[in-house]
Amino acid sequence: MPSQLELLTAREEEVRKLVEWLGNKTNGFEDPKLVLIGGYALRAYIPFSRATRDCDFVLEKGEPWHIDTIKRLLPRGMSISSEEKRGDYAFLRCLKIFRVGRLEAKISLDFMESKVISRTTNQEVLINQQFLDASAQAAIPIGAASVQVYVPTYTDYLLLKIVSARASDVRDIATLVWKNGIPTDLETRAAKLRLSPEVVKKDLRNIIAPALEDRRFLHSWRGMFITKDFTEETKEEVLRQLRQLMG
Structure with missing residues (x-):
């Protein structure tokens, strides 16, 4: 039975591989432009990190939807666990299940297009060209290495x-x-x-x-x-x- 540390380490390595894959498939997170938010982006601003299973990205509204492009890029072993299109907003959750010893572990990539909607307050943050243009690349430590991604x-x-x-x-x-x-x-x-x-x-x-x-x-x-x-x-x-x- 793997320890909690082994499970955490395995999750981080799987997330890093997925983020690196995503960067390769989107020309360095440029096509479409992807900006990392959530718990992994936190590492760009503070000297600490915390455990998280979800890796979150935001995109500007595309014509057609950018999340449809993301779906076509998904590697083997990833599945779509949730998808929503409502007005000018879209959400996509891509899930990967893998084994660590005898345990089953899960990680996800989440994509929010056009805006971020809070599940707590129901407020919305607009993801527009200005938001994307203001973002900058940062080296985010994930697992045993760092990945260059855009952060707000x-x-x-x-x-x-x-x-x-x-x-x-x-x-x-x-x-x-x-x-x-x-x-x-x-x-x-x-x-x-x-x-x-x-x-x-x-x-x-x-x-x-x-x-x-x-x-x-x-x-x-x-x-x-x-x-x-x-x-x-x-x-x-x-x-x-x-x-x-x-x-």
Whole structure:
């Protein structure tokens, strides 16, 4: 029976192989333009990483749909587990099941076309040409090597996390703000991505700040990133910066 570390290592290696394959098939993530978001992109902004099974990409709306192009590129061993097209939005989840010893493991590549829709707040972030043009390549460590992929600007990435607002996102937001602070262009950038600055502040006030204030937060924060670098003082400093933004 493989250990948790062996299982995690095997997942990371499978994800890296898939990301490298995707880069080769899309001319270095250029055709169509793909930008990495989610837990793997987090590694571009902080010195820690956390375990995640999903590798998430966003694309601008294509004519025809870009996700149809992705489906035609899928390698052997990957299947489509979920697909949705609704108005100008599309979502595709591609699943790979593989074995680690006697255990069965799963990883997925998720693609969101035209916008990102939060399952927590139901808010939307527009993925337009400006979002793609502002992205830059970064070396993302995955498994035993790094892969050059496009990631959003820090401001855009933080906005995606605030809108998503799941428990793991709150811990990510705390780490991002601890390491990088609050970007000065957050409110103006939110408007350009069709996000109301007031709605962003509402998410911070009603979801993110209360989660940070919970006495159990520090333990879960340290546990997710496997570090003791975070302290009560660290948490309070993050909250101070977020409260300034909330006004």
